[in-house]
């Protein structure tokens with residue numbers, strides 16, 4: 001079955017749910033059992049209640065999830081072709097809980113210099129407290145990652161493309177080196193999602209995505225998703241998730257499962273509109289560089305062509321000079337369609353001036369001019385372009 005079909009049918013279970021097309025919201029803290037033996041067996045991983053899939057082997061209390069959670073996990077496993085799926089209350093929690101599960105005092109981790117800001121913050125402020133050392137590597141390092149591996153390197157963290165600067169990483173080259181040294185590789189796959197980049201086909205051991213973005217799709221749910229086919233890694237991840245008391249509300253799991261059903265068609269709409277907007281921006285004299293992996297000028301475009309099956313709604317562009325703060329404000333304030341705000345993946349367009357040079361530590365950001373990140377939503381593309389056109393007129397007037 002194709003992914004579009006799986007998105008629609010995966011995880012459905014109407015027979016156990018009075019015929020409801022969608023698995024309803026099961027809200028549960030206490031799980032009741034008819035006998036002490038049934039309870040104890042469930043606690044030990046032999047669930048009294050029939051649960052489908054590789055989920056919640058210790059279903060004896062609501063913190064392990066409820067049938068609404070399991071429906072989402074099973075759907076994601078089917079869609080991604082993964083054996084195991086874990087759900088977290090945010091994308092960031094999925095990342096931090098994975099790092100805590102796979103690293104311990106004295107270990108070294110390699111993290112891409114283009115990584116999502118809060119991932120970097122966690123490494124610098126929290127992992128460091130546990131005696132874990134972080135090295136940030138140039139996102140386009142490829143097979144050169146080998147030189148950075150130390151005796152105590154226990155994990156390689158990738159994010160491709162970077163969600164501000166859009167370098168595409170040579171994931172197969174990195175995973176090849178990592179396999180030869182027995183080091184697991186994790187990817188933050190939020191931009192492409194497994195629909196447009198298959199992490200396991202490219203040798204990745206653990207795939208993470210911010211379900212907050214394209215799975216949720218409506219800017220009203222926070223969620224993180226981890227998938228893997230490696231039982232040993234899964235067991236470490238599941239243990240840490242459980243011991244830290246991580247749980248996601250069934251209401252959010254319900255919304256996420258609902259989001260999956262339209263994800264295929266939404267992604268294609270975001271892709272098409274973002275390409276049209278990027279093409280229009282490229283023709284503008286105020287715009288010097290488009291940072292969109294599907295554009296030949298973007299670093300790593302060849303890798304994108306080789307490894308990805310599509311692009312999505314988020315990209316950046318560099319203007320013709322460094323504009324003043326006032327000029328940038330004039331540009332992004334008072335837009336009719338674009339909102340100013342963090343995150344993306346919803347139905348609505350967003351705009352955000354960014355300064356990658358202040359974040360990086362290893363790879364120098366080569367651009368001095370003003371950089372703008374846009375997320376292209378589901379509004380009519382002609383209206384989106386008109387809004388941007390007016391904003392580019394405003395920036396020049398200050």
Ligand SMILES: *Cc1c(COP(=O)(O)O)cnc(C)c1O
Nearest residue numbers: 090091092116163190210212223
């Ligand atoms: C948004 C995002 C996250 C974190 O997701 P939250 O659910 O907002 O915590 C992680 N990585 C990338 C690339 C993101 O864009």
